[in-house]
Amino acid sequence: MVRLALVLVLGAIAPLLDATIAGVALPTLAREFAAGTAAVGWVSTAYLLAAAVTIAASGWLSERFGTKRVWLTALAVFAAGSAGAGVAGDLGSLIAFRAVQGVGAGLVQPVILTILVRTAGPEQLGRVLAIVTAVTVLVPILGPVAGGLILAGGDWRWIFFVNVPLCVLAVVAAGFVVPAEAPSRPPRFDAPGLALLAPALAGVLYGLSRAATTAGFADARVLVPLAGGLLLLGVYVVRALRGDHPLVDLRLFRIPSFAAAGGVQFLAGLSLYGAMFLLPLYYQQVRGQDALAAGLLLAPQGLGSLLVRPLGGVVDRAGAARVAVTGVLVCALATVPFAAAGPRTSPLLLGGALLVRGAGLSAANIAVMAGAFRDVPRAAVSGASTVTRVLQQTGGSLGTAVLAVVLAAHAGSVTSAFHAAFAWSVALTALALLPAFLVGGRGVRADAKG
Known part of the structure; x- marks a missing residue:
């Protein structure tokens, strides 16, 4: 199981790393292609929108073609898009290849969860997910460091080329380790559901990304896609609850532990x-640091996330709720120093706070992911993986947008603006404590192996 988790994690590193590295490279790309901020922003937006489409279809594809085949195909598509982006000669082709990357990336994470949950079973789930969640927390933290190092010492094209060998290694290793799962005969593909859900997710995620860059929700470039996405999402919800075989089965939220974990994931x-x-x-x-130095100063948060990996066994024995509540609370308390920190605050104090914050964040992730799948029937795991990925993506996008608005709207000095934004972050965390108490509670465990 550990070997399987490590191979799957190897395949997840490239998409996780790519999202943060590409963000660091946007100013460099703007100079390279003599493009404005709005135009070069599509390097990230095309990736985001393409991923939203494939996330929506990931559950059905896993059932129809088998998880191993879908995962290997997703990595191959992502590697091809990465190679194409690396050789792109103009901004238009770069954006197109970034969309290809997004198609592959949108499938990787939910399919990994499906493979691990089905293989591990409820008894070992915490131990196995401890490996995966540690990486999903660590890689986005270290991504800016990697991006800064690549841009400082080499050509921008290596921002994308670096993904190719990682994907190739993962594909080769998967041939020996990842179990082949026979395709099933899922219900007929819900094309109308995809026609609603894919643009709904794309509109919501695009609107939130625009809110984060324009620092406001009142802009038409934010309101139109956001409102359109929410409208389509509402139509999909009504249709899914009435239909027999929806693309993503929202009736999973009738499982108490899954609903609670979903609430924590979003919040x-x-x-x-x-x-x-x-x-x-x-x-x-x-504090006046450059991007590379800022990334290095955030490294203690990644170290903290690695230190709590043994908690997977604790989750399996003691249950997810206690660990989830503790992790959320620790993460919130460790964010408090930043709500009062200034230019001269001790770097050792802030580094220690980041170490503790990383530990709390990783602990909460392990517990929530294990609790989410504790009572989910085996036949519904692929759909549950899709839902969890959507909740993570939309929650993270909304959080970024809200805090960006708070940061920009707060009058006064830059320091006081950050004080307000971090205070909002701490206050919002209290909301995640409420459903955390219910994660992994007793539900339909009797059906979990069905």
């Missing part, structure tokens, strides 16, 4: 991951 994205948007900006704008 954690809103509050906890939103703070990850603030932290590098704080070091750059308040």
